[in-house]
Amino acid sequence: MHIRSLSLENFRNYVRLEQELPDRAVLLCGSNAQGKTSLLEAVYYLATSGSPLSANDRQLINWTAKKEGMAHIRLRAEVVQREQVREISIVLLLEPDTQGRQRLKRRVLIDQAPRKRRDLAGELNVVLFLPQDVELVTGSPAGRRRYLDDTLSQIDARYSAAQGTYTNALRQRNALLRHLAEQGGDPGQLEPLDGQLARSGVAISLARRRLINALSQHAHRTHGELSGGKEWLQMVYQPNFDLTRPPGIVCQTSFQESPGPPQGISDQDLVAAFRQQLRERRREEVERGMTLSGPHRDEMRFMIEKMDLGVYGSRGQQRTAVLALKIAQLAWMKQETGTSPVLLLDEVLAELDQHRREFLLAQVDQVEQALLTATDLEMFSPSFRQRATLLWVEKGLIQPYER
Amino acid sequence: MSSVPASVTRLIEALSELPGIGPKTASRLTYFLLRGQSDLPLRLAESLRDLKERTRFCSVCHTITEQDPCPICSDPHRDHALLCVVEEPLDVLAIERTEQYLGVYHVLHGALSPMEGIFAENLRIPDLLRRVREGGVQEVILATNPTSEGDYTAAYLLSKLGPLNVRVTRLGRGLPMGGDLEYADQVTLASALERRQEL
Ligand SMILES: [Zn+2]
Numbered sequence: 001m002h003i004r005s006l007s008l009e010n011f012r013n014y015v016r017l018e019q020e021l022p023d024r025a026v027l028l029c030g031s032n033a034q035g036k037t038s039l040l041e042a043v044y045y046l047a048t049s050g051s052p053l054s055a056n057d058r059q060l061i062n063w064t065a066k067k068e069g070m071a072h073i074r075l076r077a078e079v080v081q082r083e084q085v086r087e088i089s090i091v092l093l094l095e096p097d098t099q100g101r102q103r104l105k106r107r108v109l110i111d112q113a114p115r116k117r118r119d120l121a122g123e124l125n126v127v128l129f130l131p132q133d134v135e136l137v138t139g140s141p142a143g144r145r146r147y148l149d150d151t152l153s154q155i156d157a158r159y160s161a162a163q164g165t166y167t168n169a170l171r172q173r174n175a176l177l178r179h180l181a182e183q184g185g186d187p188g189q190l191e192p193l194d195g196q197l198a199r200s201g202v203a204i205s206l207a208r209r210r211l212i213n214a215l216s217q218h219a220h221r222t223h224g225e226l227s228g229g230k231e232w233l234q235m236v237y238q239p240n241f242d243l244t245r246p247p248g249i250v251c252q253t254s255f256q257e258s259p260g261p262p263q264g265i266s267d268q269d270l271v272a273a274f275r276q277q278l279r280e281r282r283r284e285e286v287e288r289g290m291t292l293s294g295p296h297r298d299e300m301r302f303m304i305e306k307m308d309l310g311v312y313g314s315r316g317q318q319r320t321a322v323l324a325l326k327i328a329q330l331a332w333m334k335q336e337t338g339t340s341p342v343l344l345l346d347e348v349l350a351e352l353d354q355h356r357r358e359f360l361l362a363q364v365d366q367v368e369q370a371l372l373t374a375t376d377l378e379m380f381s382p383s384f385r386q387r388a389t390l391l392w393v394e395k396g397l398i399q400p401y402e403r
Numbered sequence: 404m405s406s407v408p409a410s411v412t413r414l415i416e417a418l419s420e421l422p423g424i425g426p427k428t429a430s431r432l433t434y435f436l437l438r439g440q441s442d443l444p445l446r447l448a449e450s451l452r453d454l455k456e457r458t459r460f461c462s463v464c465h466t467i468t469e470q471d472p473c474p475i476c477s478d479p480h481r482d483h484a485l486l487c488v489v490e491e492p493l494d495v496l497a498i499e500r501t502e503q504y505l506g507v508y509h510v511l512h513g514a515l516s517p518m519e520g521i522f523a524e525n526l527r528i529p530d531l532l533r534r535v536r537e538g539g540v541q542e543v544i545l546a547t548n549p550t551s552e553g554d555y556t557a558a559y560l561l562s563k564l565g566p567l568n569v570r571v572t573r574l575g576r577g578l579p580m581g582g583d584l585e586y587a588d589q590v591t592l593a594s595a596l597e598r599r600q601e602l
Binding site for chain 1: 422423425515516517518520522523524551555558559562563
């Protein structure tokens with residue numbers, strides 16, 4: 001797939017942008033803080049309905065627009081997929097809620113019809129690679145969970161829905177647990193939330209396990225190639241609630257790492273086992289005022305042999321692992337959807353040596369469209385620059401680049 | 404600086420306390436009332452006073468009413484064995500408009516939402532359970548909104564009503580998900596009542 005045109009209103013540096021984009025490689029050049037990264041951020045927002053850089057959507061509103069009381073953002077892209085054009089847009093609007101507080105409301109539209117967030121799945125798929133993505137290996141588990149969620153939600157509407165249900169049930173449940181701890185009340189109010197949490201939690205955990213297994217296999221190969229066969233990367237899922245060993249379900253012991261739940265165990269059995277665990281820990285949860293089991297406590301580790309890269313890896317090893325991960329994501333998305341996602345590369349070449357740089361640019365030639373940002377064009381070979389479309393980004397405006 | 408009369412400031416301040424109305428809108432409304440030639444300000448004042456002095460909540464179903472028990476609860480021609488549970492008094496009006504429902508109501512005054520500090524004890528839930536336990540009710544229709552809070556409330560009520568030897572049904576699907584009953588059109592609401600399902 002590729003983006004044919006992109007339009008942004010009041011987003012970061014962009015007051016108003018209408019930009020046509022060709023397929024193949026597009027090089028966005030310019031100095032720092034002119035809007036190169038924001039453009040990739042906007043595309044990522046359209047794909048996932050969230051910014052990779054800011055947890056607070058209000059920070060995305062253009063500063064001048066905010067000052068003039070124009071408190072809305074509009075993002076729109078025309079996406080070409082299998083020779084069909086679809087228009088996706090997301091509008092963020094400040095509106096008073098029932099209590100009269102100003103809230104930023106998000107509206108999703110596909111071909112101008114209002115849709116749900118999960119309907120974005122499959123409409124625009126992207127693989128984003130930022131210099132700070134090395135934190136996926138070294139940083140907090142929350143960042144890794146967010147990465148898994150964003151990757152799955154992009155192509156799987158059911159995952160997106162399960163994740164929405166889970167997040168909401170978890171928030172309600174934690175608030176209820178705190179209330180039960182402080183003021184008491186009917187613990188029976190937990191039951192419906194336990195049901196929602198267990199059903200969506202099992203769906204999330206199953207999907208994450210499948211994804212990590214697939215990514216690990218792809219990344220293993222790529223990483224082997226990148227390291228000249230010296231090191232072999234593996235990604236390991238450490239679920240908080242282990243569906244391969246559900247408590248209360250007796251199964252044959254196996255010494256092999258199993259790719260899924262034990263044979264003959266249905267999803268309903270897993271949901272029941274999850275609820276059982278919630279019931280067993282209820283007293284402890286009420287005491288501590290929070291939910292203690294479930295995929296919101298999942299972890300994923302990057303390993304070489306028995307070494308945990310996040311803890312013991314060198315910076316170079318960690319960077320190579322992230323590169324392998326992103327290339328694995330690209331391959332996985334292509335395999336799952338039958339179409340290549342749009343590749344978004346933000347200044348990542350500077351972090352890589354010649355060999356890895358060439359490896360990554362070879363991927364760019366494999367996809368239908370890639371948007372790359374660069375302050376230094378010398379990073380790219382003359383032949384690559386010749387093949388690519390060059391655009392000049394300055395103060396939120398985009399012009400053809402004068403060669 | 405010119406000083407604005409206290410009666411004007413007081414009205415602006417009072418209006419700004421309403422949900423969804425900021426100081427700007429409050430001033431605009433105030434000056435509109437001030438300039439107009441009609442008796443609108445007096446009519447408003449009278450209805451506001453009546454609202455506070457003459458309306459109360461029905462002691463049986465908790466809907467807004469001028470007489471207690473409300474006309475619906477005291478109507479012998481209605482089916483008192485059929486009880487429809489809704490979130491707000493406005494939902495009663497919406498269902499009444501369909502002219503298809505002949506049972507009585509129970510207004511919860513909200514839906515469960517721990518995040519917003521709304522728990523079972525803050526709603527008219529204990530009272531509903533007492534009503535059902537006292538006997539005479541054969542079917543409870545859970546007509547909470549098709550939102551996640553409404554569904555949560557319905558699931559909780561089902562768990563409490565389940566053991567009470569009463570038929571429990573939920574409004575049929577077809578109501579727009581995430582919407583409010585209050586805004587559903589009459590035909591949709593009537594067919595949702597028609598297609599209610601046993602839980
Ligand atoms: Zn009444």
